[in-house]
Amino acid sequence: MQKETLCLGLLSLGPRSGYEIKQMFEGPLSDFYSLSFGTIYPTLNNLQADKYVSCKQHSQSKKPDKKVYTITKKGMELMKDNLLGDASSYIRSGNFGDQIKSEFFLLLLFSKYLPKETMNTVLNERVLYLRQKLEQFKYDGPVPGNLDAIRNEKSVSFIRGLASALIETGLNYMEKNRGKLN
Amino acid sequence: MQKETLCLGLLSLGPRSGYEIKQMFEGPLSDFYSLSFGTIYPTLNNLQADKYVSCKQHSQSKKPDKKVYTITKKGMELMKDNLLGDASSYIRSGNFGDQIKSEFFLLLLFSKYLPKETMNTVLNERVLYLRQKLEQFKYDGPVPGNLDAIRNEKSVSFIRGLASALIETGLNYMEKNRGKLN
């Protein structure tokens, strides 16, 4: 997905600064996508130059000015057009469309070159890590401000439910079949 | 995972050319990782310069020479050292470690901006696509030469089984919960 469409999409949930957009990628979204500062800041500048967003500068005593961006009518239209135009190309992305970029799976592929002890530790830690991830996805308590907008989206409930189901399946499979790696 | 370690790992399954290494990424591995020609060829040249692989040039009448690389003892050692040294850092990668880079999930996140009709079509096609993926992972018939080496790895059976289980979970979830997106 184009970085412009993504930034506009996030700004459609409410006005935000570049720093805050980065923060939005630190919740459940972080498992599916993220953008770096090096992408976010230039993108926002370009979107502003083309009037897809407007910007209000809040001067702060000693920190750099906080630049809060608001999506414009023109911006909303561009975002919707882009989403509609590219929708079909996203069908094959994700899990298991397209690619997972899983270095863990690569490690499994070459596990025969590692001591069994090492692999055992790795698999144990993987299970612990996935259990922790599962709790994160199921967690329904309060979250910091900029994550709230994401969390309240109906689609995010759907995605979190899917993620939880997938992790549970993965955990069960690992526990039942890890013996087959030896 | 470093491109060097990955190329060495694939060459540990048998001598291959750059073109053939690219082909190895076109089977089940394609869902987890891949490298482009722009990465593979320079990497092989560097590995050769540092004696981690040797190279035999097979001249072909009118095509470019086929350069077949063989991993050296030094190369095997580097690969194993790298795998062992980085093993723990791969625990948090993949699904759902780290990141899936799912543009499909981003599309779901912004689905409220798309006509219901469009989303319905997208979800239908997604289901069809995943069913097709599932068949691919379950397929046990013959595969072209360079994929055979990958397919015969014990770890690949494990991974394919896991992938199948995950896709089945995803399909079931989608079918039961897609109504919640409206």
Add this chain to the structure above:
DNA sequence: CGTATATATATCAGAATGATATATATAATC
């Protein structure tokens, strides 16, 4: 006979990341 696909390597523009620079406030640790 033209078109598409496969073999085979190489290079490079463009894009994205991860790190770093800059500057300060606040919280935690010792």
Add this chain to the structure above:
DNA sequence: GATTATATATATCATTCTGATATATATACG
């Protein structure tokens, strides 16, 4: 009370990787 780490906030840039293109030919398809 001093030091260290973390959080806020933007900007830039070297390095890295991809996706496309260039080059050249063989084979299959209709």
